Amino acid sequence: MSDFDFTTLDGRSLKTFLAVLEEGSVSKAAARLGVTQSAVSHLLDKLRLVLGDPLFVRAGRGIAPTERALALREPIQAVLDGLKALTDKRPFDPLIGRMQFTVAANDFQRDLIFPRLIQRLRNDAIDISFRFMPSGNPSSELLREARCQLLITPFPPEGADIFQQRLFDDEMACFYDGSVRSAPTTSEAFNAAEYIEVLFDDQQSNQRLLAQREAGLARVSVPNFSALPAFLRGSAMICALPSRMGQVNLQGFASAPLPFASPTLTMYLCWHRRDHQDPANQWLRQQIVAQFHD
Structure with missing residues (x-):
């Protein structure tokens, strides 16, 4: 039995594990998290020690999760959701700290919504950065795998874990x-x-x-x-x-x-359940919706 102190585990380690599981690659997980591959490998070694399982094994040129790793996905996500909930009740101030968002949208939605919004936020001295990725005809995996925090599309993906809100109707x-x-x-x-x-x-x-x-x-x-x-x-x-x-x-x-x-086209703003109560995500959703419902 391992004598590793499980209380040294932190949210960063668990978030790293989920990123590797969802990306299927240490290098892709490192790029997504904005850290080095060695940092990801170090945190995985830490988890392997306390959990007593290799978690990921070589499979061809990549890696594959063990059965134990697959079984841990939901419990670890629940732990991270619980940690996030500890701060959900704090007053949120967009002027404090830096925010980063990845938004999936095709160039029509991106150009219609964000240049004006970003300029307004900059004028309000809000420190926020965006990375845009094309959404195409989007699947729910874009949100489930945390490849983006928000999705804007006329074809919202279905799923009990996917939330949506109407932005506007168009002919x-x-x-x-x-x-x-x-x-x-x-x-x-x-x-x-x-x-x-x-x-x-x-x-x-x-x-x-x-x-x-x-x-x-x-x-x-x-x-x-x-x-x-x-x-x-x-x-x-x-x-x-x-x-x-x-x-x-x-x-x-x-x-x-x-x-x-x-048919009338309806544009939707979509997000995943994990971000539903996140104060920064809630705030940004309000900023986007307000452009069409003021």
Whole structure:
């Protein structure tokens, strides 16, 4: 039996264990936590000693968790949640300390929400930093594996551990270069036009927002919304996107209502249960929502 003093374990050790378990890699866990690989290895050795289990073993070029490590995931997460709860009741002051957030959002949501928000927070002398990552057509694993703290998407992932809040509703519109062409006025004209679509890296297209567009190959597919202007400008191509796109990525382009019925787009803010009571996360969610509900 180990005579290791279990009271020397701390939240950092447990958080490191979960990061390695979720990333499946010491190096990736170190990058996520912002520490060195040797620091991660040291904390894992500490846990191996007190728990009497190797926790992770070599598997090909990577590592694999032992059965004991897999069984510890939920208990350790519960311990970390309990530690966090000890501070949840303290008054939260965004002017004290530095905050860091990773947000998953495609370039439309990112550019619509955050430049103005970040400028306002900077003017208020709030020390906060953001890392943005593309969300594509997101899965719940983005939040469950703590790859981000917030997710902004019109397609919120499902799960009892995933929370969501509506940000805004928007209508789909047809965008085009008004110096080259006019808007299609019938669904037949729309379907006959050369079309440009956004096809994310996960091969999910924004076409799922359109109810009546005929299936077929687009003239051009691009991986993000920011790529659209260079292809639309000076061409007869069209695209169908949320009307608020005209405030950011497609400023200066003409737009018109679609010539057929299409579902209203609703944008959601999503987060994981582990962050639901976190004061900083709660505060940032309020800042984001306030931009659309004031």
